[in-house]
Structure formats: structure tokens, C-alpha cells
Amino acid sequence: MSESGLKQAEPDEAGAAGAAPKNVRVVVLALMVAMLLAMLDNMIVGTAMPTIVGELGGLNHLSWVVTAYTLATAASTPLWGKFGDMYGRKGIFLSSIVVFLIGSALSGMAQDMGQLIAFRGVQGLGAGGLMVGVMAIIGDLVPPRERGKYQGMMAAVMAIAMIGxxxxxxxxxDHLGWRWAFYINLxxxxxxxxxxxxxxxxxxxxTRARVDYPGAVLLTAGITALVLVTSWGGTEYDWASVQIIGLSVGGVLALMLFVLVETKAAEPIIPLRIFRNGNFSLMAVIGFLAGFSMFGAVTFLPLYQQSVQGASATNSGLLLLPMLLSMMVVSLIAGRYTSQTGKYxxxxIVGGGLMAVGLYLLSTMGVGTSRLExxxxxAVLGAGMGFLMQITMLVAQNSVELRDMGAGSSTATLTRTIGGSFxxxxxxxxxSHQVSETLTARAGEAGGRLASGGAQLDPASLSELxxxxxxxxxxxxxxxxxxVFLWAAVLAVPAFVAAWFVREVPLRGAGKPSASSAADVSLARAEG
Structure with a gap:
């Protein structure tokens, strides 16, 4: 690191380590309120989704209510993180909250599925700054070794969001209507x-440095094109169609140009130097795959529970408790252990393995699967995600220099978000393809009309069929x-494999390391 970089890093880290615990806890508590805002929205909307589809119609567009949100979040996350690095985190963070609230109000007023998808995109733009803002500010205030002490607060917020x-x-x-699922954010x-x-x-x-707008445009274009490929391929268009091939080629070219632009930008949106650290790159891969699995579980489990298992919207939320409770408890235990020992x-490794096993078990569910099963x-899937959620961000932040805390946090968040979007x-x-195929095979034309109509798939109306x-x-x-879960299980296996290659580099803020320990850390980062 340069001399100027050292001068900047020392006061930041000293301030974090030496801040009065009471003051830090108050600040972290305020940040947790903002984190609760983003996490509650995902859980509330996921539970309300079948009813939303029942009123607005469009089962084929179900995934886009989530995809528009996660896609906008992915596109805006690097910008929010970089703006925080350049202009200060507080003002940028507050701006993201305002944008999120505007999107929430508009989503609650949506009159059709198209409007809801568009307004969820606005909401996602704000959400891109919420999580990365919280993570980057905590990264500035609290060194990684001490951060486990505050994971209890984060775990408590997750419990409130995931259970509540x-x-x-x-x-x-059930009682006020799905529109209040958005208005509650206000x-x-x-x-x-x-x-x-x-x-x-x-x-x-x-800073006087110019924002890397070309990089932001190319990254957004590349991500959008590839998400459209995964969304439209095999449904709207054949995989071999001109549209899908064109989007695939365009997305890859945009991302290649993005990498080229980042190598020459004065203040790149994603500094490519952070990927020289092996641990950071591995956390990006694991985060991508964890996001892929987590968003899928939250999106499709309530639909299965309400449709196949006959649960109400309220009860389907309760039925998610095994996953959410195991995730919270495991995350809390892992955080405390890491804070006390520095081992992670x-x-x-354990999280990746449990995630793959849990997803495979969920793929075995059928019409006769009991709620206990x-x-x-x-619970198995939740335990796997609990081992991964906090640790991936902790290791990623420990793998970057303090001057890149915002960019590193946003990139780690981005990979998880892109995984969720994909x-x-x-x-x-x-x-959608499997539902349409099965309905047509079992019920002929009537089944085909039911699959394409969407409006009559409200769980409350199933008894009338x-x-x-x-x-x-x-x-x-x-x-x-x-x-859904079988393919998610297959894609979770690489996360388990990648975890074995993580190097256990000592966490910053672990006291005064010996000269040999400091040399080991410097060597590990140089080799990474």
C-alpha cells in the first residue's frame, strides 16, 4: 500500500478499534433499523406473492416481480458503494433509503403486473444502497476481528425480519390486502x-475524481442481458432463437468491455485489484451461489406451501420458521466463535455442504410431503445459509484495503444479488415451463388455459376448480x-468445493500481532 494509503488507513482502523463500545452499539443499532427495512420487504413480498398473482394475474411473470427488484439492486449496488467511497457514506446512505421508500409507495399503488414490475425496479434501485451502505459503514467503524461482537445484533435483526x-x-x-405489504415500509x-x-x-x-459512468453503463447492460437470457430462454423464446443468442453475445461483450474500461478508469466502479486476493474471489463465487439458492427458496417455498400444502398466507410464513430459525441460530454461533478465536x-465448507444437501432434500417434496418433512x-438449508451469510462478507471485507471498503462491500453484495437475480x-x-407442461399433459386444453391465464391460480380460488x-x-x-430445487442443489456443489480453497488469513483488529504474524498477513495478501 502507498504511504498515503497507510496514513488514511491508520486513523480509520484506530478509530474503529478505539471507539467507545456504547457509541458504536448505538450507531450499529441505527444501521440495523435500515437493514431491517430491506430484509422485511423481501420476506413480506415473498409471502404475499401468490395473492398478488391472483389479483393482478400473470403467473408467467411471477419471477419478474422479484427479478426486476434484484436486477435494479445489482445494477445500482456498485454505484452506491463507489459514491460512498468518494462523497461520504452518510449522505449517500440516506439517499438510498429515500429512493427505496418512493419505490415502495409506487409498488403499493400498482394497477397491473407491468406497473408492479416497473415500480419494484425503482424500489430495487434504493435497496442497492441499503445493504452495501450498512456493510460498508460497519466495515469502517468496526475491525473484522471485533465484528463478531456485533453479529448478535445483526442476527437479532435477521430474526425479526425472517420470523416477523x-x-x-x-x-x-389476509386482512388488509397485499398493497399494505409495500406501504408498511413507509x-x-x-x-x-x-x-x-x-x-x-x-x-x-x-473527491474530484470523475465517476466511472461508462463502466456503470457497461456493467448494467451486461447483467441485464444475461438475466434476460435466463428469464426468457425456453419460455418467451427458444434457446436457439436470434433473441436469446443475441442477448447472450451482447451480455458477454458488454462485460468484456467493462473489464477493459475498469483497467483504465481513474476511479473504477469495481477496482479489479481486489480480485487479486484469492479469498475475495472465492467469497464472490460462494456469495453468488448462496444468493442463487436463498432467493429461490424464499420465492418458491411459499407458493408450494400455499398451493400444494394448503396453507394460508399467514401460515406459510410460519411454515418457513424452521429455515429461518436455524439460519439465525447458526449465524449467531458462527459469529461468536469467529470473534473469540479468529477461525472461520x-x-x-460446512455451509456449502449443508446448503447442497438441503436443496436436494427440498427437491424430493411432492404432493404427499408432510409439513414436518x-x-x-x-432447517438443513437454513443451517447451511447461516454458516455462509455473515462469514462471506466478513472474509471479503478482511481481504481488501480500507480505502476499498465501499467497493469491496458493494462487489461482495453485488455477486450475491446477481446470484439471486439469475x-x-x-x-x-x-x-413456469414445468407447470405448463404438467398441466397440459394431465388436463389437456383446460390445463393449458389455466397455465397461460395466471389470474385463476390464486390459492383461495383453487377449491372452486x-x-x-x-x-x-x-x-x-x-x-x-x-x-427448481434439484437444479439449485446441483449449482450449490461448486460452493462447497470452492470453500476448501479459502485461506485462513488472520482478521484485522485482532490486537497487536507479532512481527511474524504481520509478515504472514502481508505475504498472504500479496500472493492473493
Whole structure:
């Protein structure tokens, strides 16, 4: 690192390590309110999705309600992170909250599926700054070795969001209507704005360097094109069609040009130097695959539970508890252990293995699967994700210099978000194709009309269908979820393999390391 870089890093790290615990805890608590805003939205909307489809129609566009959100989040995340590095984190973070709230209000007023998808995109633009802002600010304030002490607070917020979200979402959907699943963000967002404004005090900074807009445009174009390929391939267009091939080639070319532009930009959106560290690159891969699996589970499990297992929106939220509780407990245990010992390599390995096993078990669910069985399968998947969620970000932040904390945090968040976007798009495509195929095979023309119509697939209206058609639909949803989780299990295996190559580099802020330890850290980063 340059001398100027050292001068900048020392006060930041000293400040983080030496800050009064009470003050740091208050700041982290305010940030957790903002994190709760983003996490609650995903859980609430996931539970309300079947009812939304029932009112607005368009089962074939189900995945796009999530994809538009995650795609916009992916495109904006690097910009939010870089803006924070360049202009100061507090103002940029507050701006992202405002954009998120505007998108939430518009989504609640949507009159058709097209409007909802567009407004979810606006919401996603703001969400891109929420998670990366929280992670980067915590990365600035708290050194990695000490961060495990605050993972209890983060785990508590996750518990509130993951347990309370489905309950709130189900209750709102059943009693107030799905539009309040979006409106509920407004009062919570107001609290987040006030809390962060009042307690977060960071030095203002501004740089004269120009924002890498060409890089941002190329990255957005590349990501968008490839997500469209996974979403439209095999459904809207044949895989060998001109549209899909054109999007594939265009996406790859855009990303290749993006890499070229980043090598020459004064302030690149994603500094390519961060990928020289082997641990950071591995965390990016593992984060991508974890996001792929997590978003798929949250999106399609409630649909299976409400349609096949006959749960209400509220009860389907409760039925997710095995996955959410195991995720929270495991994440808390892993964080405490890492803080006390500085050891973390075992967690990505165990997490990757459990995630693959859990997804495979979920792929075995059928029409006759009991809620106890599916609960056990979800608990296994939740444990796997609990080992991965915090550790991947912790190791990624420990692998970059302090001057790149925003860019490193946003890139780690971006890979997870892209994984979620690709996962939901690809899983949605597989699900829609399988549902249509099974319905047509079992119920003929009536099944085909039901699959293409979408409006009559509201769980509340299933009881009104003729018995043969209803049975065909339940079998179709069961077959669709089988395909979704089977492919997710296959793609989770590389995460397990990649975890074995992680190097256990000591975490920053572990006290005063010996000269040999410091040399080991420097050598590891140089080799990475």
C-alpha cells in the first residue's frame, strides 16, 4: 500500500478499534433499523406473492416481480458503494433509503403486473444502497476481528425480519390486502431516516475524481442481458432463437468491455485489484451461489406451501420458521466463535455442504410431503445459509484495503444479488415451463388455459376448480418446485468445493500481532 494509503488507513482502523463500545452499539443499532427495512420487504413480498398473482394475474411473470427488484439492486449496488467511497457514506446512505421508500409507495399503488414490475425496479434501485451502505459503514467503524461482537445484533435483526416478515406479510395479505405489504415500509423507513441522521456522524469527504459512468453503463447492460437470457430462454423464446443468442453475445461483450474500461478508469466502479486476493474471489463465487439458492427458496417455498400444502398466507410464513430459525441460530454461533478465536475456514465448507444437501432434500417434496418433512428439509438449508451469510462478507471485507471498503462491500453484495437475480430468473423459467407442461399433459386444453391465464391460480380460488383440474394443478406445482430445487442443489456443489480453497488469513483488529504474524498477513495478501 502507498504511504498515503497507510496514513488514511491508520486513523480509520484506530478509530474503529478505539471507539467507545456504547457509541458504536448505538450507531450499529441505527444501521440495523435500515437493514431491517430491506430484509422485511423481501420476506413480506415473498409471502404475499401468490395473492398478488391472483389479483393482478400473470403467473408467467411471477419471477419478474422479484427479478426486476434484484436486477435494479445489482445494477445500482456498485454505484452506491463507489459514491460512498468518494462523497461520504452518510449522505449517500440516506439517499438510498429515500429512493427505496418512493419505490415502495409506487409498488403499493400498482394497477397491473407491468406497473408492479416497473415500480419494484425503482424500489430495487434504493435497496442497492441499503445493504452495501450498512456493510460498508460497519466495515469502517468496526475491525473484522471485533465484528463478531456485533453479529448478535445483526442476527437479532435477521430474526425479526425472517420470523416477523412472513407473519406480518401473511397477516397483512389476509386482512388488509397485499398493497399494505409495500406501504408498511413507509413508517419503518421514516424511523430509519431519523435514527441514522441523528446518531451516525462520519467525516464529510469529497473527491474530484470523475465517476466511472461508462463502466456503470457497461456493467448494467451486461447483467441485464444475461438475466434476460435466463428469464426468457425456453419460455418467451427458444434457446436457439436470434433473441436469446443475441442477448447472450451482447451480455458477454458488454462485460468484456467493462473489464477493459475498469483497467483504465481513474476511479473504477469495481477496482479489479481486489480480485487479486484469492479469498475475495472465492467469497464472490460462494456469495453468488448462496444468493442463487436463498432467493429461490424464499420465492418458491411459499407458493408450494400455499398451493400444494394448503396453507394460508399467514401460515406459510410460519411454515418457513424452521429455515429461518436455524439460519439465525447458526449465524449467531458462527459469529461468536469467529470473534473469540479468529477461525472461520470451516464455516464456508460446512455451509456449502449443508446448503447442497438441503436443496436436494427440498427437491424430493411432492404432493404427499408432510409439513414436518418439509420443515426438516428447510432447517438443513437454513443451517447451511447461516454458516455462509455473515462469514462471506466478513472474509471479503478482511481481504481488501480500507480505502476499498465501499467497493469491496458493494462487489461482495453485488455477486450475491446477481446470484439471486439469475437464480430467480432461471428457476422461474424452469418452474413456469414445468407447470405448463404438467398441466397440459394431465388436463389437456383446460390445463393449458389455466397455465397461460395466471389470474385463476390464486390459492383461495383453487377449491372452486373441478377436482381433476385442481389435482393436475397441484401436481404441476409439485413438479415445478422439484425442478427448481434439484437444479439449485446441483449449482450449490461448486460452493462447497470452492470453500476448501479459502485461506485462513488472520482478521484485522485482532490486537497487536507479532512481527511474524504481520509478515504472514502481508505475504498472504500479496500472493492473493
Amino acid at each position: 416478515g412472513p407473519l406480518v406479510g401473511g397477516t397483512i395479505t 413508517p419503518l423507513g421514516a424511523v430509519a431516516l431519523f435514527a441514522v441522521s441523528a446518531v451516525l456522524h462520519l467525516p464529510k469527504k469529497r 475456514k470451516v464455516f464456508p 418439509s420443515g426438516v428439509y428447510m 437464480g430467480v430468473s432461471l428457476m422461474g423459467s424452469l418452474f 373441478a377436482a381433476p383440474l385442481r389435482d393436475a394443478y397441484l401436481r404441476a406445482v409439485s413438479d415445478g418446485t422439484h425442478q
